[in-house]
Amino acid sequence: xTATRPSETDHLRLAEVGHLRYNSGMGTExxxxxxxxxxxxxxxxxxxxxxxATGVAEKTLRRYxxxxxxxxxxxxxxxxxEFYEVQPSELLADLRRFQRDRDRADAREAA
Numbered sequence: 001x002t003a004t005r006p007s008e009t010d011h012l013r014l015a016e017v018g019h020l021r022y023n024s025g026m027g028t029e030x031x032x033x034x035x036x037x038x039x040x041x042x043x044x045x046x047x048x049x050x051x052x053a054t055g056v057a058e059k060t061l062r063r064y065x066x067x068x069x070x071x072x073x074x075x076x077x078x079x080x081x082e083f084y085e086v087q088p089s090e091l092l093a094d095l096r097r098f099q100r101d102r103d104r105a106d107a108r109e110a111a
Contacts, residue, residue, distance in 0.1 A: 035094035037065040039084045054079040067098035 033041070040050055047065070051058045056076050063069040064076075072080075072095065074088075081088040 032098075034065055034067050034098060035086075035091060036061070036080065036084075039086070040065070050080075050083065054083045056080065064095065067095065067102065070095050070099040 040047065047058055047061055050056070051061055056079055060069075060076060061080075064072055064080075072092070077088045077091055081091055084091075
């Protein structure tokens, strides 16, 4: 099953279970979110608000939240970790998990 990305408003209809959310309005469709996105949504913040508070560009934040970039700079990682009051290693480990899962899925599709 291919994971889909929630829109900004979809999170209101989702029941969260760890990093996986199940859309109650659509049965058991699995939607994966990164720790960065989960932290932001749990606090009820928009991406714009996080960017204003941290000085991180919105495009950069979106790439990390959507697991499109797995190599955050130390400065960005540190700013986001301080803002969310977590360890930078937690954020990096979560991005690495998404990268590993995506690589495995790509390998299965190629086989």
